[in-house]
Amino acid sequence: MSSIEEVTKTIDLIIVPVVMITACAIVVNGLIVRYGSLGDRLRTVNHELSDLQESDLAHNQNKAQRVQELESLLRDLLRHHHFVHDALVLTYTSILVFMLDMLVIAIAVATNASWLSQMALILFLGGVAVLFGGIVLIAYELRTSHYSIQLEVHRICRLCRHQHTKLAGN
Numbered sequence: 757m758s759s760i761e762e763v764t765k766t767i768d769l770i771i772v773p774v775v776m777i778t779a780c781a782i783v784v785n786g787l788i789v790r791y792g793s794l795g796d797r798l799r800t801v802n803h804e805l806s807d808l809q810e811s812d813l814a815h816n817q818n819k820a821q822r823v824q825e826l827e828s829l830l831r832d833l834l835r836h837h838h839f840v841h842d843a844l845v846l847t848y849t850s851i852l853v854f855m856l857d858m859l860v861i862a863i864a865v866a867t868n869a870s871w872l873s874q875m876a877l878i879l880f881l882g883g884v885a886v887l888f889g890g891i892v893l894i895a896y897e898l899r900t901s902h903y904s905i906q907l908e909v910h911r912i913c914r915l916c917r918h919q920h921t922k923l924a925g926n
Contacts, residue, residue: 766865773854773861773880780851780887787844787894794837801830825911832904839897846890853883 805826808819857879864872 762865766862769861769865769876770858773857773883776854776880776883776887777851780847780854783887783891783894784844784847784851787840787847790894791837791840791844794833794840798830798833798837801826801833805830829904829908836897836901836904839893839900843890843894843897846886846893850883850887850890853879853886857883 805823808823808826811819857876860872860876860879863869864876
């Protein structure tokens, strides 16, 4: 039978992966919101594109240009959606690794096997590495999405200036 000190020490060892799982859960919540937002935006752009493609484009140069812009935007949004998806998969995988690490820690303490202690450390570091990969992906996605938004806003501003010039000329 284990003493109180050994049980307390085991619980302390298991707490570290629990903290990491909590951190992962916080990251996952933010990623899910981003993933959902991108999915909603994809559906909206796709719907607008479908409506424009069904209308008569041959007689309207502006509609044809808008279709090209929407197709480009759709490709860009889909690329961002994939990045967030991959970041979510990596973050969930790190949660799984941290949970496995908790199990290995408990078994290592119960069996007093030194190789399991080393395995627990390797699993913990593996979980951190997988989480790091997910964070790098989402950081890249956020950086490139900022650039995409700037391009879209600049396009609209050009249209505003063009319309303003037309109105001023009349």
